[in-house]
Amino acid sequence: MDRVYNFSAGPSCLPEEVLKECAAEMLNYNGTGQSVMEMSHRSAAYKPIIQDAEAMVRKLMNVPENYKILFLQGGGSTQFAMIPLNLGTKYKKAAYIRTGVWAKKAAAEAKKFITVDEIASSEDRGFCYIPKVEKIEGDYDYAYICFNNTIMGTHYEYIPDTGNIPLVADISSCILSEPLDVTKFGVLFAGAQKNLGPAGATVVIIREDLITENPLPGTPTMLSYKTHVDGESMYNTPPCHAIYVVGKVLHWIDRNGGAEGMLKRNKEKADYLYNYLDNNDFYHATVDKGSRSLMNVPFLTKYTGEAADAINKKFVKEAAAAGLVNLAGHRLVGGMRASIYNAMTLDGVKALVEFMKKFAKEN
Numbered sequence: 001m002d003r004v005y006n007f008s009a010g011p012s013c014l015p016e017e018v019l020k021e022c023a024a025e026m027l028n029y030n031g032t033g034q035s036v037m038e039m040s041h042r043s044a045a046y047k048p049i050i051q052d053a054e055a056m057v058r059k060l061m062n063v064p065e066n067y068k069i070l071f072l073q074g075g076g077s078t079q080f081a082m083i084p085l086n087l088g089t090k091y092k093k094a095a096y097i098r099t100g101v102w103a104k105k106a107a108a109e110a111k112k113f114i115t116v117d118e119i120a121s122s123e124d125r126g127f128c129y130i131p132k133v134e135k136i137e138g139d140y141d142y143a144y145i146c147f148n149n150t151i152m153g154t155h156y157e158y159i160p161d162t163g164n165i166p167l168v169a170d171i172s173s174c175i176l177s178e179p180l181d182v183t184k185f186g187v188l189f190a191g192a193q194k195n196l197g198p199a200g201a202t203v204v205i206i207r208e209d210l211i212t213e214n215p216l217p218g219t220p221t222m223l224s225y226k227t228h229v230d231g232e233s234m235y236n237t238p239p240c241h242a243i244y245v246v247g248k249v250l251h252w253i254d255r256n257g258g259a260e261g262m263l264k265r266n267k268e269k270a271d272y273l274y275n276y277l278d279n280n281d282f283y284h285a286t287v288d289k290g291s292r293s294l295m296n297v298p299f300l301t302k303y304t305g306e307a308a309d310a311i312n313k314k315f316v317k318e319a320a321a322a323g324l325v326n327l328a329g330h331r332l333v334g335g336m337r338a339s340i341y342n343a344m345t346l347d348g349v350k351a352l353v354e355f356m357k358k359f360a361k362e363n
């Protein structure tokens with residue numbers, strides 16, 4: 001069977017080159033006579049795999065020496081608890097910006113442990129933009145943003161100035177899609193399954209002064225950053241195979257121009273799609289210009305109400321039959337969503353736009 005163009009929001013498509021490398025090494029990795037899936041994480045064969053993945057994150061994201069890089073489990077969602085448990089220890093208070101589902105979930109989790117001030121929100125217009133918060137001040141242990149909102153399709157075009165307050169950002173759906181100045185942040189985290197590899201590994205980049213010996217009372221051992229820093233991401237069994245694939249994806253990014261190369265590639269794809277969305281009378285993008293994600297592109301048709309539901313279903317079904325899969329929008333936004341992460345090709349986006357033109361004509 002031919003491969004499809006996969007527009008899934010996550011887990012999502014991976015570079016074909018990487019999948020082929022993994023397949024070639026499946027039964028016998030590097031002369032060990034074993035698959036990486038079968039290896040002890042403490043073995044001499046496995047150690048260089050995790051060390052290389054870490055070194056590649058450091059290289060590609062230009063992570064300074066005073067930051068640790070961790071590979072954890074539990075997805076982005078576990079970070080929603082780890083952040084307040086480890087960072088919310090002095091004022092027991094943090095500032096959150098409400099920009100959609102993932103930002104709301106993060107704030108709701110933090111509220112279990114500390115006081116949360118939601119200092120800005122874009123809920124008034126269904127989260128179709130990023131609120132402009134130039135400066136964040138106050139007695140906060142940290143400020144929290146979701147840098148790319150996977151469901152709403154919004155993305156920060158600026159980094160809020162938080163002065164001495166550590167800025168925490170969820171970059172699950174935009175990690176390494178563009179250059180990012182790590183020094184502006186206290187903690188960055190991302191589940192791998194959107195832009196970096198398969199589900200199961202979560203990358204955390206944390207400034208050393210934020211790694212505390214004394215998280216909030218009752219913090220489970222596994223939810224303390226110190227545990228994983230001391231254990232070099234091997235306090236317990238890490239997601240060995242996921243980290244191995246992440247390493248391969250990182251090398252693929254490196255071969256393709258690093259973060260700069262990804263931005264160029266992603267801008268080309270996103271511009272192609274938004275340009276079509278903005279210049280036809282059948283579809284339209286849901287997000288304001290100036291807040292648009294390069295990774296997740298939700299769009300609606302001119303139909304409303306029940307007619308819209310019917311046309312959306314028809315679109316998704318006929319697109320799938322044409323080899324363009326996972327285009328259903330999130331139920332909160334409706335319509336369709338094309339996730340065009342790093343691994344999606346310009347050819348894939350062009351095929352989508354061709355299909356959209358044909359569908360518009362027929363409907």
Ligand SMILES: *Cc1c(COP(=O)(O)O)cnc(C)c1O
Nearest residue numbers: 075076077102150170172173191
């Ligand atoms: C997918 C996603 C999450 C949740 O990630 P899990 O790994 O499923 O826990 C969190 N934040 C953002 C921005 C996401 O896109």
